[in-house]
Amino acid sequence: MLPTQHHHRHTTKVTNKPYKSRHATKNALRDISKGKVEIGDKTSRKTRHQQIMSKFDRKNQAKQKRQNERHALHEQTTIFSPKIGAPRIVAVVPLHPTASAAAAIARINESCKIHEEIPAVGSICIKIPAHRTSVRYMALPPKDLFATLDACRVADFVIFVLSAQEMLDDFGDLVLTAAKAQGISHFMMATQGSLVMDSQNRKPAATETVQMFMKQRFPEQDRLRCLDVSRDCATIMQWICSKSPKGVSWRDNRSWMFIEGLEWSEVGIAHNETDSSAEVKVTGTVRGRNLSSNRLVHLGDWGDYQIDRITAAPIEKVGREKDSMEIDSSQGKILDNPTNDQEDLAELAPEEITMEEAETQVYSIAPSERKGVLLDDHHYFDEDKEDGPEVPRRLPRGTSEYQSAWYLGDISDSGSDMEDVDDIAGGVSIDGSTHPAEGRDGPVDYDQPMTEAGPSEYPQSEVFLDPSPDEEEEQIAAYRAQRRKEAEDNLDFPDEIELHPNVLARERLARYRGLKSLRTSHWETEEDRFYEPEEWPRLLEIGNYKAAKNRFIKEALVNGVKPGTRVHVYLRNVPVTLQNSEASPPVSLFSLLRHERKHAAVNYNITLNSAYPTELKSKDELILQCGPRRCIINPLFSQAGDTPNDVHKFERFLHSGRSAIASFVGPLTWGPTPALFFKRMALPPSVNDGTDNGVTHSTASSFSPSDGIALVATGTSLAPSTSRVIAKRIILTGHPYKIHKKLVTVRYMFFNPDDVQWFKALQLWTKRGRVGHIKESLGTHGYFKATFDAKVNPMDAVAISLYKRVWPRRARLFTQ
Known part of the structure; x- marks a missing residue:
């Protein structure tokens, strides 16, 4: 009998069936319970469009990516080859009055033993034989903001020259902020002037401060170079001649x-x-x-x-x-x-096209022929019948709507089998946002649904007496003084206006309309045809902005x-x-993409500078720099975001640190392009030769303009749109004079019964969230009854919101 040999298994790992959880360990069960998702089989196809790549295909794909990256790098550097000979553009920007751009260029050239005369201001092209390339230097004058930005816009490399003995001034901070915001390629910061060490062999405090500032603002900069050290100058020259320039996205598309x-x-x-x-x-x-x-x-x-x-x-x-x-x-x-x-x-588009469209356009009737304010897309009380809804008729109980058409007038028999039949079924639904000033979403629960012409809950024997004119004028003045103090304390009503008692509200507010919801209510554009600018139908309209932008960029x-x-x-x-203008000649030529000359209703996302001391008022004159252009604008500020009806609330002021949408009519700029917003500011008396000329300076110590120009905001260009509605809101407030459960007598909102009848269809709201409607007018001084969804607090204020469309203004070409 042969002896048996012991057989060892080839592995000690036991593979259990994965679908049987009883074989899982405690750690495996714990990982599953924590929500981790197992990767599963890597070869399985998740979707039918996903291809399973073999190892050869993955290696080939990685090889193609490497080739594309090398090709892109070759295209960036091939124009600087000795055969083509395109020079590298270097802008030398002095950030201090004592700094000299020409001296800085001379020190850099000395590192390669090049001694040529450098102009104080201007450009010069110098060949660098050691690196087999050529460099075009741009020596910029100090204290010239726009010339500096124009040079940084086309430069491949930017060298900021600071003083080694003095702090960075306001102009230097402005240039660094603006240059970084508009888009800049590679840059380096260097000091000029001998470093005088103290007794303990330490650098001056100004240099230490500049280094700390540089680390906070530009963390990618490793150190601060010194132009008085030959080793640093050689490093700068090596950096200029060997480094591949980094592109700026908006500039590389043109x-x-x-x-x-x-x-x-x-x-x-x-x-x-x-x-x-x-x-x-x-x-x-x-x-x-x-x-x-x-x-x-x-x-x-x-x-x-x-x-x-x-x-x-x-x-x-x-x-x-x-x-x-x-x-x-x-x-x-x-x-x-x-x-x-x-x-x-x-x-603009040709007028012949717009005239043909105008002939086929059907306009609504003039506002002067209306009988009531526009609410959403309907004019109430505008039909050829009595003002207000139809009064319910007394008909036999159980009469259907079809049978009621055969009864003319009311049935004179008075009995228990009679009932009031109202053509309006159901309660009142109000659509709006959560804020009471902008309407409310969802239905409002009224215990006793009321219409504009509903019967009164007051006793029939009540007599309403109008106050005397003198007494009413004193009461109005006292009420408005109290409301003004409350508004100054907590800014509850930023859009509130006050009407003079002798002014007719329906004439003063003829262009305004009501909205049940600012976000979802339909905005009737036919009512705006009478007030839109003449060039509005001739502006450029783009259906698919993203597709059009990609098509025109590929066309280049x-x-x-x-x-x-x-x-x-x-x-x-x-x-x-x-040719004979005093302004300096241009330093760059930019080719525009298709349609970038055309005017459109352009929009920009704008963020106010946190260092700006006050708020920025809408329609103030600003200087916009976007891409290669610079123009003067008076923008309208509105709330950002996407709404179903494309209606956005107009903002009178842009506060510090907040963002909004700035709109105006100007030339189109494709793509998300950075934008800078400048403002002409009043110079301090020390800069203005001690003459104040009665100008109130709004600058603070932390925000000082440079040569009267201050960077107040930054932003980005967005898609233009002529269908974007900017709605200016105003709020009319009234005082709850008498309160009886849910029925309130309101005064000081209107001052004649005709105005009450005109704005009868609008929704009322209060500061504490109550919602209601106007019921009927009282007397001849504008008092009226209103019903609300709940009892109104006596200290509350009743208000209505009105909106009108405001139109962006046209931009103008900026000239120095």
Whole structure:
């Protein structure tokens, strides 16, 4: 008999059936009870569109991603190659009056043993043989905000120069905040001036403060460089020549170029005695996307112009022999000519189209012919019958609605078999938001549903006597003084207005309407046709904003001159008056995307600067900088958010740290583009040569304007919309004069019975949340009865909310 050999199993792991939970351990059960979801089989397909990738496919996908990243990096750096020769643009910004941009550039060049004369203000292109590249420096003047922002907008690298002995002033803080908000590529901060150490070999307090400020505002900056140290200058030069520039999203979606030269043609086209234009040749290297002659270009603060042609302008190369130049055969070659698809300079749609639409438009009747205020989408008491709903008739009990049509008038028999038949069935439903001033969602429970013409609950023998005029005037003054004090204490009614007793409310508030709910009630737009601006039907309307934006951005990738090409761009019809203007010439040329010249009802998300000392009033004049443009606007502020009816409440003030939507009529800007809002401020007496001129300064020590310009807010461009309704709300308040259960006599809201009848259909509300309706008018001084859903507190105030549509104002071109 053969001896038996002991067989060892190949593994000690026991695999139990996963669907039998009795084999699970305590830890496994605990993990399941904690809500963890097991991954399961990785090879299973979650959806029918999901593909199962093999190991080979995953490796191939990773390889393709690496190739795409390398290709993108190659495109960013290929325009700086020695063959193409596009210079790297470096902006040197002095943040202190004692700092010098020219001295800083000279110190950086000395690290590569380059000694050239640097202009105090302007640009200069210098070749760096050690790094086989060229650098174009822009030396900026101190205390020039807009010139600094224009340079930072087109620069690949920005160097902020600070003083090593003095603190950062208000202008330096303003420039850093504005430059970061508009979008900036790589930047570095450096100090200028010798570092004088103290007795304990410590740096000055100003330098330590600047370093702390830099770490808080720009944590990505590792350290503060010093231009007096040669090692730091060499580091800066290495950083400029070797680093790949980081793109700015809104700038990379468009074609742009730094203006190296600007020439005017000798012959101008005279349109009249005072207005003439000429052709301007702009020289530079194309950056960003392809430059197409069919698109309009924006030339700094000079405006938008059409391109006549684009020609090649290659750099002349020096030959091997001395005093010999190699002339490129492509010099002056036409690279792109406009076609029939070239955009025009029209800002609005043609009037012929709007006239055809106006002929087919059916307008409602004029407001003067109405008999009552508009509530949602209906004018009450407007039919050809008596004002108010039909009075219930006395009919035999059990009479149906069909049978009641055969009875003319009331049945004179008085008996118990008679009943009041009302055509309106059910209770009153009020739709609105939770805030009483904006209506209430859901039905209101009335124990005794009342209509505007319902019978009175007061005894029939009660006689209402109007007070004398003098007595009533004293009572109104005392009541309003008390209400004004309460409003100042807790700001309960920010939209409240007071009507003069001699003013008719139906005439003063003819444009206002009522809404059951500000968020959900339908806004009847036909009533606004009489008051809309003339250019409103001619504004640009976009159906699908996101799809249109993507289509026009992709359109810039094809056709036109490729990036990295040095070209001459010839512009048509540039006003000759700009040639002799005192303002500095533009430093950049931006190609606009399709339709960016057209005007639309544009919207911007705006956030007020927390350092701004006061609130910002709506319709105040502001300077907007969005993308390549800069214009003057008077925006309307409204509440943000999406509502079912696209109606948004108008905000009179924008408070510190809060956000709103700023709306105006201006040129369209595609994409989420950062926006800066500036305001002209009154200078302090020390800056204004000691003359006050009776101007009240609103600046505080923590917020000081620089040269009269202050950055008050920042924001982002949003989708334009002409259907977005900005509703201005006003509140009329009254005093509960007499209270009998749910029936209240209200005074001081209106001052004649005709106004009570006009606003009879509106919903009443109180500060403490009660809701009701006007029942009937009393006397000749505007008193009226109202019924509410609950008893009203004697210290409460009765109010109604009225709304009217306000229209955005048109923007204007900014000129320095």
